[in-house]
Amino acid sequence: MDIFTPKTIQVLGNLVDTIFGNKVVGQAVLEKLKAAQEDPNKTIEDAINEMTNKEYQEYIQLQSKLSNP
Numbered sequence: 788m789d790i791f792t793p794k795t796i797q798v799l800g801n802l803v804d805t806i807f808g809n810k811v812v813g814q815a816v817l818e819k820l821k822a823a824q825e826d827p828n829k830t831i832e833d834a835i836n837e838m839t840n841k842e843y844q845e846y847i848q849l850q851s852k853l854s855n856p
Contacts, residue, residue: 813849816842 816838823834838846 813845816846816849 819834819838819842820831823829823831835843835846
């Protein structure tokens with residue numbers, strides 16, 4: 788049984804990036820908020836309403852970290 792399929796390797800690579808800090812915490816959330824800010828037909832509230840539950844929790848945690856460094 789081959790456990791190192793391309794999907795498994797991709798998941799492990801993502802975990803390594805997250806564990807060792809190669810990815811910015813909250814980057815996807817910040818990119819969505821920035822895109823909403825630059826779009827004249829969207830508001831920040833629209834972007835927040837369109838977030839998944841996981842993204843919203845990440846957004847709340849990011850706000851908390853920015854408020855209490």
